[in-house]
Amino acid sequence: MKLLGTNTSPYVRKTRLVLLEKRIPHDYVIDPPREPGSLVVRVNPLGRIPSLILNDETCVFDSAVIAEYADTLNDKPILIPRNDAKARMRVKRWEALADGIMDSAVVVRTESIRPAGKQETDIILLHNNAITRSLSHTSEMLGSHEWCEGDCITLADLALVSALIYLDLRQAERDWRNAHPNLASWFVRMSERASVRTTMEA
Numbered sequence: 001m002k003l004l005g006t007n008t009s010p011y012v013r014k015t016r017l018v019l020l021e022k023r024i025p026h027d028y029v030i031d032p033p034r035e036p037g038s039l040v041v042r043v044n045p046l047g048r049i050p051s052l053i054l055n056d057e058t059c060v061f062d063s064a065v066i067a068e069y070a071d072t073l074n075d076k077p078i079l080i081p082r083n084d085a086k087a088r089m090r091v092k093r094w095e096a097l098a099d100g101i102m103d104s105a106v107v108v109r110t111e112s113i114r115p116a117g118k119q120e121t122d123i124i125l126l127h128n129n130a131i132t133r134s135l136s137h138t139s140e141m142l143g144s145h146e147w148c149e150g151d152c153i154t155l156a157d158l159a160l161v162s163a164l165i166y167l168d169l170r171q172a173e174r175d176w177r178n179a180h181p182n183l184a185s186w187f188v189r190m191s192e193r194a195s196v197r198t199t200m201e202a
């Protein structure tokens with residue numbers, strides 16, 4: 001299978017982390033969807049990344065669907081609990097929270113690079129406030145636990161670390177580490193994982 005993406009996209013990072021953690025063989029192909037000749041628009045009508053092309057040429061999108069599909073391919077490790085409905089819901093809710101932080105950060109980024117007079121400052125504020133609230137919520141939920149959900153790594157951890165790496169990239173001025181020291185120490189541990197390091201390198 002082939003994963004189309006770019007190194008800056010947080011949604012792509014999340015799916016790369018899933019494939020790497022589960023050791024699912026794949027080719028990672030950098031393919032910015034807006035560049036002429038991009039394969040993305042030919043395989044995914046939405047023209048978005050990540051797009052995962054299976055060996056039978058089926059295209060899987062978006063990142064939540066890719067993560068869920070990949071998780072069914074083996075159980076080493078199981079990243080989305082299978083039998084405990086509440087635990088499964090909580091992992092998917094963590095993912096929704098992390099994806100929502102990414103969504104808001106993308107909106108803020110898109111607005112911020114428009115010419116000063118054309119920026120929608122109220123939209124920027126709305127989304128920055130959503131990120132701030134979500135980080136507080138995240139920090140409270142994590143508490144002093146080692147993992148976001150249960151006693152081992154899940155999709156929740158992979159989604160959250162992807163959102164935080166994107167915040168560091170696009171909102172370096174946001175001092176979330178001082179505001180939430182528990183998130184900061186969890187992040188340090190996550191950053192040491194081989195999968196995360198691989199996505200930071202290339």
Ligand SMILES: N[C@@H](CCC(=O)N[C@@H](CS)C(=O)NCC(=O)O)C(=O)O
Nearest residue numbers: 009011033034048049050062063064
């Ligand atoms: N909800 C989607 C969001 C994917 C998304 O919006 N990706 C962005 C890149 S971060 C994209 O492909 N945008 C289209 C473009 O850049 O032209 C997912 O989780 O996969």
